[in-house]
Amino acid sequence: MTETTMTFNDLGLPEFILNAVSDLGFSMPSPIQQTCIPHLLAGQDVLGMAQTGSGKTAAFSLPLLAQIDTEQKHPQMLVMAPTRELAIQVADACEQFVKYAKGIRIVTLYGGQRYDIQLRALKQGAQVVVGTPGRILDHIRRNTLDLSELRFIVLDEADEMLRMGFIDDVETVMAELPEQHQTALFSATMPEPIRRITKRFMNDPQEIKIQSTQRTAPDITQSCWYVHGFRKNEALLRFLEVEDFDAAIIFTRTKTGTLDVTELLEKHGFRAAALNGDMTQQLREQTLDRLRNGSLDILVATDVAARGLDVERISLVVNYDIPLDAESYVHRIGRTGRAGRAGRALLFVEPRENRLLKNIERLTKKPIDEVEVPNHSALQECRRKKFVAQITKQLEHHDLDQYRSLLEDLFTADQDQEDIAAAMLMLLQGKQKLILPPDPPIEKRGRRERGERRDRRENPRSAERRGYGNPQPMDLYRIEVGRGDGVEVRHIVGAIANEGDINSRYIGHIKLYDDYSTIELPQGMPKELLQMFDKTRVMNKQMRMSFIGEVKGGDSRDEREGGRRRSGEEKRGFSRGGRGDDFARGERRFKEKNYRTFDDKPRRERRDRRK
Template sequence: MTKEISFIDLGLSEEILNALNDLGFTKPSPIQAECIPLLLEGNDVLGMAQTGSGKTAAFSIPFLMNIDVNLKAPQLLVLAPTRELAIQVADACAEYSKYVKGVKVLALYGGQRYDVQLRALKQGPQIVVGTPGRLLDHLNRKTLDLSNLKGLVLDEADEMLRMGFIDDVESIMATIPEEHQTALFSATMPAPIRRITKRFMHNPKEVQIKGTKQTAPDIDQSYWLVRGMRKNEAIVRFLEAEDFDAAIIFVRTKTATLEVAEVLEKHGYSCAALNGDMTQQLREQTLDRLRNGRLDILIATDVAARGLDVERISLVINYDITLDSESYVHRIGRTGRAGRAGRAILFVDSRERRLLKNIEQTIKKPIPEVALPSKELLEKRRLAKFTQQVQQQLESADLEQYQTLLEQIQAESGTDLETIATALLRLAQRDRPLILPPDPVFKPAREYRDRDGRNGERRLRGDNRESPKRRERRDVGEMDMYRIEIGKENGVEVRHIVGAIANEADISSRYIGNIKLYETYSTVELPKGMPKDILKHFERVRVLNQPMKMSLVAGKSSEGKRGRKSNQPESDDKGFAKKRGRPTAPKF
């Protein structure tokens, strides 16, 4: 039986512990508790565990501890069967190492241009994550130097075997230095994988972790693919469309608990954040308020929600998908208590589909997709609630005085009672209008293609990075200008910027304005009113493996049909082109 330990007990560096703390991780999963000490001791490790058990942290954290930041060369190589998994692992490594100065992570996969990858390789990444076909291509071209490699990881080896990559894997392993440490992870152990372990691994320590038995069958589950609207706006819609007694919203970080709570409070919800920074006394007070009905919604991290058992909770919303699929089962288990009906909704970003697949494998059933609650549904529910409130007032005993006031308003205005009632109805809406604007129309997301065999390395056909030659433009009204810290010297092209913004903000490329490329930076026009959380996100988004570091430069507005130009502030940059004013634009 595995001893109950924390990440602190594993002897990890302060920088990595801080990164794990930001993600809300304090206790390692079983495979992490087993593998991290073995890898830190220098052993080769053979891990047998199901997808979603926490393997990425199990191998990346100990290898990160041994990275020489002064050596600008690949020191850890991770092989992954698909482009999606390669990106996921690279993102995770970047998160775990974000406080370790000088560490660079690079993902190499099929479908991305070679010149883009070559420039990134010249910057000297210490961690390279890639698909076998593309890695072997770089080795054959001699553009990938593995002579300084210290660690090799084969992630989901049985999947690579199924997809026909096993020969490529053996060819790659035959080229790396003999003195290195190897970790191989596989859900099953067929004969070809066993052959690799005997040929290339030195007395590997075997770790076998059994998957969860839980399936959470009695909870109504669905997922929403994040598109067409930001999460902050979508969650308000979902809460309004659902009938629930009390709800818990799971987010990934402490900061997010406060941000989501602020959004919901502005929309009139009785809610509170629950995170690891709270004292035990404040935590208990918050839970008591939830139990006795003075609080209806909790926004919590996984760590803060441990041990939480409140019968009132009938709805769980996974605002941020969990990186560990077993944690999802624990999350949704907070609802449906004491024989009550339980409801769980999962927000899934387009790049998180693999995590969704992991969850479905864990719970042993598919999760159906649900559409964003529509304008018509929200109007119907709001009108029903408003009608109920009016009915309650009609049953009140003190309406005579207000009837006198109504007659006085009618006499003074000379308006009929029906028109006055209509005006009062509009006035009574307050912050929840009974008539909503049309739902925004966004470019529909495209489905994943079949990824069997080598096609597993192909990118999504719907990915905007491969833009058409001509980008259709639409009048988008008031615009703001933003600066991003990547330019011609980095090899950036307009299509790279369009693809990154369209993917990350989930808007059609037609709503992206003029883009100007300079040597060391670029500028782009976007519809006015970009929310702070999206701008903050764009500070970290990468183009050609370089952070955009987007910042607001100047605003530009339009008035009237002819698009009268507003005054533009002076700028230090001479190259800003004058922009045409445009009619009303869809806002973020």
């Protein structure tokens, strides 16, 4: 029996949608689009589990936009996304899908944009609203967004909204909706808080599960370099020089890292720019426009800043810092190889990060091949090819005869022309030498052999000890805000995640006490970032973050992952071994080991006076 291929024409979409999809060059729907579109057109709730890059934006946009009543000028469709970048991307996609429809207006609501711009767009009668949970809730409370007649709501990347501390805002918005509405929820994973939303707010949803990204992803060639013999900066420059890419995105863990790597690349002649949470929205959009139009070739970004980024030119992703969890790696490499295009992903792995690499391979169900840093021969070959291409192009210049006569005037007839050409080569090569000395010998060791001894020394449960299954060693900090200030765990998570541009999954256990709190953060945090946290405000009060010591042993699951909530007095102390050690006892133990403690009020006052 012959197998028929489904097209968008077979899904029952109206002509204005089909024309727009055709202009975008799409003819065959992805698996999630084939399954979701008929259910949403039929008015059913949909619960979709799919990774980024699977085509879920079109899966919910096409059928819901097809049902918008252009005669009604009130919000009919609401899409909530975890980040402003993703919200902007979804809104842009919707604009493209309805370009042949008259009277459909789309507004984007997110933090960082002036309220008057958003208010003006809402007053003009937008039927489609796309935004982040916090800003949407702000407009609801200001009575500038009326959802009383909303027909459709979409929660995009719901698990990411949970990790970023937005789940309470999402539930508050959902409670404002009319009883009769259609819901579509998409999430890569299905933790209990997300499952609770589906049971509370969805009506007999059709569950659709698309297999791992690696089965539906485009052609992405993945490889890793085990950091050895070269510094990461030097290795990065070598890889970028020999890689054939149109545009690239380089991921670092921190905002400081984006600035350092960008400065390095600009110094060596690459057209690069940073993308992080410190930038204004206008500057971020200008940077992305430069990347799209070709005036910028390399973007250096954090996970949060690059969330939802979709630029066709990106053909290379470099993980300069390995992500602390495997799902972030899948999201990162999803920035390349979009819409069926081929892509390349490179991962830098330090010896102590061998376990993180194994977690990634376990999730993707695919080994990542190891590569070596390009040696001096590869660099020479690449530079010479580029040099020859430049000279060949210049040979076609119409003024070449004038320069040939100038050459005869400058040099006598008895000088060898080959010697003259060789001297010119030396002058023209600049800093990128065409002849390189051999690299010093580097001891070669297999990837599995490296780090094996370290892994054996580790407790086998170490990868599960810390928050969200995070194997990263953690340090404990004290912050001077607590339960008495009206602070909740989500407030602290939001402040750390937003100010530090850190994914909340990297934040460990948080304990609330009456007048202070403790928080676990990964070891090796940049000094500048910690200084910034010291001045960050939570509930209008400075955190004044202070280092206590290294977290040792025990199970450190975060309360936000569904763990049993306990009061500060009931929670375990620093031993974290489950023996009921209290916080004061933990502090005494750190004093005995000469760790700094922060209960010395006179010392703090003297320090403040010195400042």
